[in-house]
Each structure stands twice: as C-alpha cells, then as structure tokens.
Amino acid sequence: MQPIDFSARVAALAARLSKDDIxxxxGTRQAxxxxxxxxxMCWRGAVIVTARGDCDVVYWAMDAERVKHEGCHGNLFTFTGSGMADAIVERLKARGVSGPVGLDISHPGAAQVAPGMLTAGEYLDLAQRLPDTRLVNGVQxxxxxxxxxxxAEIERLRMAAAAADAGLTAGVAAVREGVTENHVAGVVESAIRDHGSMWSWSVTGGTEVGAGERTSFFRGVTQQSTERKIRRDEFVVIDLHPLIDLYMSDLSIPVFFGTPxxxxxxxxxxxxxxxxxxxxxxxxxxxxRDCVAMGVEAYKRHGLEEFGLPLFGHGLGTCARTRPFMxxxxxxxxxxxxxxxxxxxFYQPGVAGMRLEYPVLIGESGAEPLSKIPARVQYVS
Known part of the structure; x- marks a missing residue:
C-alpha cells in the first residue's frame, strides 16, 4: 500500500486552525x-493539534503500549481512570495554547453521533479546568x-470495497431455505476476514442479515442477524462493514430468494x-440537496414515496458518520x-425491504462504484 504522510496531515490541519485563529x-472522535x-484506537483518547503544528496524543494507559508499538504518530502521553480531561489540559498548557480550542462536539443536522464525540461530562470537565478558554465545536x-x-486513501477504500464484495458474494451464495440469518452473517464474516478485514465496525450488530418480515419494518434501517430461518419467496438484507488499514467500506445490495x-x-x-x-x-x-431531490422524485414516479427514505448515504473514510451526509x-x-x-x-411493511449501501468514488465526470457488484436486486432461485 502507498504510505500515508501523517506529518502532512497534521500540517494541513494546523494551517486551517491558524487561518481561523484557533x-x-x-479530536476525540475515532475518525x-x-x-x-x-x-x-478503540479506547478513550484525544489527539491535540495546535495552530503551530504540534501534535500530542493522550490515550488510555491500558492500551497505550500496543498503540505505541503499532506506530502511533505524534507524541504519546497516557492517562488512567477518568483522567483524560486533566491530560488534555496539561498538554494544552504545555504548548502554550490559550484558546480558542476546537472540540469534537457535534455534526449539525446529523441524526447519528459519530463514535468518540465528546461527552457532556467531558465537556464540563474541560470547561471547569479551562475557565478562561473559549471552547468551540471543532468538527469543521x-x-x-x-x-x-x-x-493512498482511495487505495485502501478500494481494498475495503473488494473485501465487501467477497463478503456479499459469499453471503448470497449461503442463502437457502432453512438456514438462519446468523449462519449467513457468519459466512460473510469469514469471507471478509479472509480478505483482510479486521473489524465489522457498525453499531448495528456488525454484519447485518434480515429475512422476510424483518427486512420491511417501516423506516427500518437495522437488521441485526438472529436465529430466524430464511424461507422461499422473500427478501434478504445483507449489510456488511469491513475495515482495512483503518478505512471502511459499507455494502448492502438486496437479495430475493425465490420468485417475487x-x-x-x-x-x-x-x-x-x-x-x-x-x-x-x-x-x-x-x-x-439537489441529488436528494432527484432521488425523492424517483420514488414519487412510482407512487411509493411513503416507503422510500429521503436519506441517500454518508461519507466513507476512517469513519462512516462523516461528511458528506446525503x-x-x-x-x-x-x-x-x-x-x-x-x-x-425502501421499507414497505409486509411487502418488501431493500437497502443499498454502495461505496462510490466521485470522479471528475461522475460516480465510480468501488464495488464490482451491480446495484440491482440479486436473485437466488
């Protein structure tokens, strides 16, 4: 894989901070x-970048040795217990930062909270310890x-998409009468691991598999796999979430088992x-917003807009709760x-449940799917 210049990333962020007098x-988000x-870095921690280009990292001591061994960029400092706020303040003061300080507080308009956003308690701890410092939302x-x-990022995202393709292909092949959703999920998990994925990152139960009535809950965007057995003439949702070298994929293409x-x-x-x-x-x-309007209008053409969600995706990278929110x-x-x-x-109770999650690179002339599987219903006879 192409190397990533983390020093250049820090410098680019520092330049933005300096330009805006921050x-x-x-950063506490896992992203x-x-x-x-x-x-x-799966435990609590923070990366602190100053407008001058300093980069310090504070991280929970019980996992810090592994993080150090695996090559964490930046100067690594540890904390125990609930000491993250103290560690952050210590580093800010050591770097001579008086403010303003940008924090991972929220994505305005987003329904989901990105993993690692600052908690209310942590914000209060920082505010108490930095009474003269202006704390602002720093996600932008x-x-x-x-x-x-x-x-280099696109290379990793292509690799994650290839692992997703392998997982979905294996999952579709495992669909047959009498097998459980959990069985199909296990087949998918095995395939993506064999293709380099080290984590099924989604909060929705990792690899999702739902069949029949479980695909079509009204506005039903979650199908954690269960012991429900798959039957003929029904939809199956398979939604998988590989991670390769910290970069995510997200792939779901509807399956129909039998004859609709x-x-x-x-x-x-x-x-x-x-x-x-x-x-x-x-x-x-x-x-x-214009893309969204086109999608909504397409639902209306079929007279089924009640069952189509006006939500058309999200960004992909080191997080999936990231811009652009579609x-x-x-x-x-x-x-x-x-x-x-x-x-x-599309979720029509008692009739149909279908989901597309489709990794796409926006190229100079339009969408370039990173998946090799067409965005059409997959039929299993």
Missing part, C-alpha cells in the same frame, strides 16, 4: 484519532481535511429506478475525490 483542535495517528476543521481523499409476486415486483422496479437515478445524479459540482440538511457540494456510501432505502 489555538488548537482536540480523528485514526486519521491523524494511524493506528487502531478536521472534516475539511478528511473529506477529499488522497490516492406482483407487489414485490413493483417495489423492486421502484427501488432499482431510484438506485440508478442516484448513481447518475452523483457528479462534481452538484449540491447534495440528506436534505446537507450544505455540501459534491467534489472529485469524495467517497460516499450511496444509500437507497
């Missing part, structure tokens, strides 16, 4: 830790650094039209080098 950024430090500065992917009835065929035609519409809508210079609240304009998990969600 003293330092304190920020992975992006700036370069090693798997790191997000602007992460949103356009380098060649007329209502199911109508739903499939709608879903496939919306998915194709969204793929053609993705191009540099187009506002996310919904009507987004202010982003698509640009070459962004990578998203393009989404198309």
């Amino acid at each position: 003293g330092a950024y304190v 920020s830790l992975h992006y700036l430090c370069g090693t798997f 500065w790191i997000d602007e650094c992460m949103i356009i992917k380098s060649a 009835n007329d209502a199911q065929k109508r739903a499939i035609a709608c879903w496939e039209d919306v998915a194709a519409t969204m793929l053609s809508a993705i191009r540099p210079g187009r506002a996310v 919904n009507a609240n987004s202010n982003d304009v698509l640009a070459a080098g962004m990578v998203i998990a393009l989404g198309t969600h």
Whole structure:
C-alpha cells in the first residue's frame, strides 16, 4: 500500500486552525484519532493539534503500549481512570495554547453521533479546568481535511470495497431455505476476514442479515442477524462493514430468494429506478440537496414515496458518520475525490425491504462504484 504522510496531515490541519485563529483542535472522535495517528484506537483518547503544528496524543494507559508499538504518530502521553480531561489540559498548557480550542462536539443536522464525540461530562470537565478558554465545536476543521481523499486513501477504500464484495458474494451464495440469518452473517464474516478485514465496525450488530418480515419494518434501517430461518419467496438484507488499514467500506445490495409476486415486483422496479437515478445524479459540482431531490422524485414516479427514505448515504473514510451526509440538511457540494456510501432505502411493511449501501468514488465526470457488484436486486432461485 502507498504510505500515508501523517506529518502532512497534521500540517494541513494546523494551517486551517491558524487561518481561523484557533489555538488548537482536540479530536476525540475515532475518525480523528485514526486519521491523524494511524493506528487502531478503540479506547478513550484525544489527539491535540495546535495552530503551530504540534501534535500530542493522550490515550488510555491500558492500551497505550500496543498503540505505541503499532506506530502511533505524534507524541504519546497516557492517562488512567477518568483522567483524560486533566491530560488534555496539561498538554494544552504545555504548548502554550490559550484558546480558542476546537472540540469534537457535534455534526449539525446529523441524526447519528459519530463514535468518540465528546461527552457532556467531558465537556464540563474541560470547561471547569479551562475557565478562561473559549471552547468551540471543532468538527469543521478536521472534516475539511478528511473529506477529499488522497490516492493512498482511495487505495485502501478500494481494498475495503473488494473485501465487501467477497463478503456479499459469499453471503448470497449461503442463502437457502432453512438456514438462519446468523449462519449467513457468519459466512460473510469469514469471507471478509479472509480478505483482510479486521473489524465489522457498525453499531448495528456488525454484519447485518434480515429475512422476510424483518427486512420491511417501516423506516427500518437495522437488521441485526438472529436465529430466524430464511424461507422461499422473500427478501434478504445483507449489510456488511469491513475495515482495512483503518478505512471502511459499507455494502448492502438486496437479495430475493425465490420468485417475487406482483407487489414485490413493483417495489423492486421502484427501488432499482431510484438506485440508478442516484448513481447518475452523483457528479462534481452538484449540491447534495439537489441529488436528494432527484432521488425523492424517483420514488414519487412510482407512487411509493411513503416507503422510500429521503436519506441517500454518508461519507466513507476512517469513519462512516462523516461528511458528506446525503440528506436534505446537507450544505455540501459534491467534489472529485469524495467517497460516499450511496444509500437507497425502501421499507414497505409486509411487502418488501431493500437497502443499498454502495461505496462510490466521485470522479471528475461522475460516480465510480468501488464495488464490482451491480446495484440491482440479486436473485437466488
């Protein structure tokens, strides 16, 4: 794999901070830790980058030796217990930072909280210890650094997408009458591990598999796998989440086992039209809101907009709770080098449940799927 220059990442962030007269950024999101430090960091910690380009890392002592051994970028300091706030303040004072300080507080307009966002208790601890320092929401500065992917990042995202393809292919092949959702999930997990994935990162139960009525809960975006057995003539959702060298993929393409009835065929035609519409809508210079409007209009063409969600995906990189968020609240304009998990969600209770999660690179002329599997319903006879 192409090497990643972490010093250049720190310098780019520092330049943004300096331009906006921000003293330092304190990143607690796992996305920020992975992006700036370069090693798997699953416990509480923070990466502290100053406007002068200093980079200090504070991390829970019980995992710090592994993180150090695996090559954490930055100067590593440890804490125990609930001492993270004290460790952060100590480093800020050592670097002469008086403020303002940007913190990982929230993504405005996002429904989900990105893993590692600062807790209310941690914010209060910092505010108490830094009474004369202005604390601000700092996600914009790191997000602007992460949103356009380098060649090295795209290489890793392609590898993660290839692992996802292997997992979905294996999962579809495992679908047959009488096997459980859990069995299919296990087959998927084995395949993505064999292709280099080291973590199924999603909070929705890792690898999701749902069958029949469990695919079609109204607005039902979660199908953690269960012991429910798969039967003929029903939909199966398989949604998998590999991670390779800290970069994520997210892949779900609907499966139909058997022969669909007329209502199911109508739903499939709608879903496939919306998915194709969204793929053609993705191009540099187009506002996310305009892409969303095109997807919603496609649902309306079929008279099934009640069952289609106006949520069409999210960014991919060292996190999936990251820009660009493909919904009507987004202010982003698509640009070459962004990578998203393009989404198309359809949940008609008692009839059909279909989900697209599709890794896509935004190229100079439009969408380049990183998956080799077409964004169409996969049939198993």
